[in-house]
């Protein structure tokens with residue numbers, strides 16, 4: 001069997017405020033998650049030969065990974081969906097300032113591209129090199145972002161473009177993906193860490 005691990009970063013200051021995008025620091029709860037995750041990984045996974053960690057280049061994933069003892073790689077390709085002109089706004093503010101855009105996104109979330117930003121389709125193409133590597137890797141933990149993890153999970157679990165932008169990716173939870181080499185099956189387990 002082959003196992004991959006995914007986690008969103010711990011709660012960020014922007015998550016607390018309900019703002020999208022940005023490059024915020026972790027909140028105090030987010031820092032607690034970083035401590036719990038490090039304890040979990042260092043005690044259970046850290047001893048697996050070849051275990052490694054990939055994060056985005058944004059502060060919140062790097063801060064989440066900080067105390068994990070494993071080789072780390074930071075990748076721009078794993079940065080969160082670029083929300084363009086909506087960066088730093090709450091969903092309420094987007095609905096108020098850009099009502100037509102807001103409705104268009106609701107109508108076709110996969111193809112909708114934020115003005116001066118990205119769509120889920122753009123993001124899926126951006127993470128393709130990471131996916132190519134993940135298809136042959138074992139014991140990698142990816143610490144990234146909601147939209148990015150939806151793209152990775154959809155590709156690995158064969159979810160279609162309608163489902164992809166709505167895949168449940170809770171905060172403060174390790175998503176463990178086990179692939180059965182023989183049958184080609186894949187099993188997703190959610191491991192919430194209590195903080």
Ligand code: F6P
Nearest residue numbers: 019020021080081083145146147
């Ligand atoms: O709210 C956190 C966040 O990572 C935002 O930065 C990002 O725009 C959003 O999630 C993606 O989720 P959705 O596509 O559901 O808006």
